[in-house]
Amino acid sequence: MRRYHVTTFGCQMNVHDSERIKGMLEGAGLGEAPDRDAADVLVFNTCTIREKADDRLVQHLHDARGRKERDPDLQVVVAGCWAESQREAIFREFPWVDAAVGPGRIGSLADAMRAEGDERGAFGSFDDFAADLPRRRERDFQAWLQLSMGCNSVCSYCIVPSVRGRERSRHPREVLAEARQLAAEGVTEIMLLGQNVNSYGRDLSPDERCTFAEMLRAVDAIDGISRIRFMSPHPKDMRGDVIAAMAESDAVCNQLHLPLQSGSTRVLKRMRRTYDQGRYLDLVARLRDAMPDIALTTDVIVGFPGESDADFEDTLDVYEQVGFDHAFTFIYSPRRGTEAAAFEDQVADEVKHERLERLVDVVQRHAAARNAALVGTTQEVLSEGPSRTDPGVFRGKTRGNKTALFTPAAPAGSVVSMVVEESTSQTLRGRILSPVVA
Numbered sequence: 001m002r003r004y005h006v007t008t009f010g011c012q013m014n015v016h017d018s019e020r021i022k023g024m025l026e027g028a029g030l031g032e033a034p035d036r037d038a039a040d041v042l043v044f045n046t047c048t049i050r051e052k053a054d055d056r057l058v059q060h061l062h063d064a065r066g067r068k069e070r071d072p073d074l075q076v077v078v079a080g081c082w083a084e085s086q087r088e089a090i091f092r093e094f095p096w097v098d099a100a101v102g103p104g105r106i107g108s109l110a111d112a113m114r115a116e117g118d119e120r121g122a123f124g125s126f127d128d129f130a131a132d133l134p135r136r137r138e139r140d141f142q143a144w145l146q147l148s149m150g151c152n153s154v155c156s157y158c159i160v161p162s163v164r165g166r167e168r169s170r171h172p173r174e175v176l177a178e179a180r181q182l183a184a185e186g187v188t189e190i191m192l193l194g195q196n197v198n199s200y201g202r203d204l205s206p207d208e209r210c211t212f213a214e215m216l217r218a219v220d221a222i223d224g225i226s227r228i229r230f231m232s233p234h235p236k237d238m239r240g241d242v243i244a245a246m247a248e249s250d251a252v253c254n255q256l257h258l259p260l261q262s263g264s265t266r267v268l269k270r271m272r273r274t275y276d277q278g279r280y281l282d283l284v285a286r287l288r289d290a291m292p293d294i295a296l297t298t299d300v301i302v303g304f305p306g307e308s309d310a311d312f313e314d315t316l317d318v319y320e321q322v323g324f325d326h327a328f329t330f331i332y333s334p335r336r337g338t339e340a341a342a343f344e345d346q347v348a349d350e351v352k353h354e355r356l357e358r359l360v361d362v363v364q365r366h367a368a369a370r371n372a373a374l375v376g377t378t379q380e381v382l383s384e385g386p387s388r389t390d391p392g393v394f395r396g397k398t399r400g401n402k403t404a405l406f407t408p409a410a411p412a413g414s415v416v417s418m419v420v421e422e423s424t425s426q427t428l429r430g431r432i433l434s435p436v437v438a
């Protein structure tokens with residue numbers, strides 16, 4: 001039996017697409033190899049959000065070429081956003097690549113692998129949802145549920161709209177049928193996915209329209225689903241109805257990833273984010289009003305073109321005011337074809353790195369403080385089984401999406417109450433009181 005290995009880069013949408021890729025390859029009679037070295041088919045599901053993602057992938061492709069020279073039967077397959085962005089050049093510049101599919105054409109992967117010539121590439125045509133593809137879930141009790149694909153925003157730094165296409169919402173009937181099916185299979189936690197998840201439904205015709213807030217309530221109403229999260233919302237679409245639906249739906253977790261990108265109104269404007277510092281802070285206040293214990297995480301970019309010292313201070317200031325639970329921090333990376341890549345006031349690398357360092361210190365300080373404030377509280381934890389480093393210690397996630405390490409053991413998928421005894425900026429540690437649900 002030929003064996004495949006999938007390496008996944010990038011966001012959760014890609015993780016979800018990789019589940020479909022694995023399901024499809026298994027449907028085609030392949031088995032999974034434990035690592036790349038043991039595989040006959042190497043699949044890279046790629047990201048192109050920052051230059052670093054591209055560089056890493058190119059390195060992997062060169063390694064794959066080395067292996068292919070020794071083993072000509074090896075198949076090298078590239079899927080995802082980088083593949084889409086390289087659609088014109090990929091077979092010319094990387095002639096050892098056997099097949100390539102963009103994120104809108106995951107369903108064509110098996111055909112592309114059997115094809116010759118140009119047919120080995122499948123790109124564009126972002127119209128099929130691949131919803132009916134087989135998939136292989138990593139965990140029985142957690143699932144991704146895709147609400148939409150593509151993005152209609154025009155953030156000036158971002159390459160995603162050009163590789164994932166315009167936003168298309170799935171029909172609510174189809175989404176809810178999948179949610180019910182997942183619940184029937186024993187899934188208790190659902191992650192709703194979309195590049196701009198909370199603008200869900202806007203493109204549907206009026207007679208079938210369902211807003212994101214209505215979708216949250218509808219998934220909440222499904223028996224057996226006890227945790228709902230979603231990625232990634234845009235602050236511009238976090239309206240009152242969404243906040244109310246979050247607060248009033250028991251299954252929706254007290255956690256939100258709310259990308260800030262910059263705290264400077266001037267920079268936000270050039271990023272085309274459509275909100276300013278004041279509106280973002282006001283949104284946070286309304287969220288905390290409705291859900292006082294909500295855990296907030298964010299994305300921040302430093303060194304966007306034209307970002308002055310004062311702009312960066314605004315970002316630090318907003319960060320301090322909000323006191324986020326955690327953040328992903330990024331150095332601005334010019335992406336081909338994006339508006340901001342053509343801006344002439346690019347920030348020097350040295351300045352970017354200095355700012356990142358300062359920001360990371362602030363992020364760590366708040367993360368440690370927010371977690372320390374939970375010491376002594378009792379948190380509901382969904383167990384994910386033994387921890388990676390110590391089989392005697394179990395790990396899981398709180399409703400606030402914090403990593404929890406605990407003893408004694410509780411099987412993966414069970415829900416327990418944990419008293420938090422210690423914390424770091426990354427984890428909470430504690431003892432479980434009693435299994436809530438066995």
Ligand code: 5AD
Nearest residue numbers: 157158259299300301330331332333
């Ligand atoms: N440079 C740096 N960071 C970027 N992001 C998106 N595009 C870029 C870029 N060109 C970040 C944003 C986004 C996250 C997924 O990646 O913060 O929210």
Ligand code: SF4
Nearest residue numbers: 010011047048049081
């Ligand atoms: Fe990367 Fe964006 Fe594509 Fe996700 S959608 S894989 S973050 S480029």
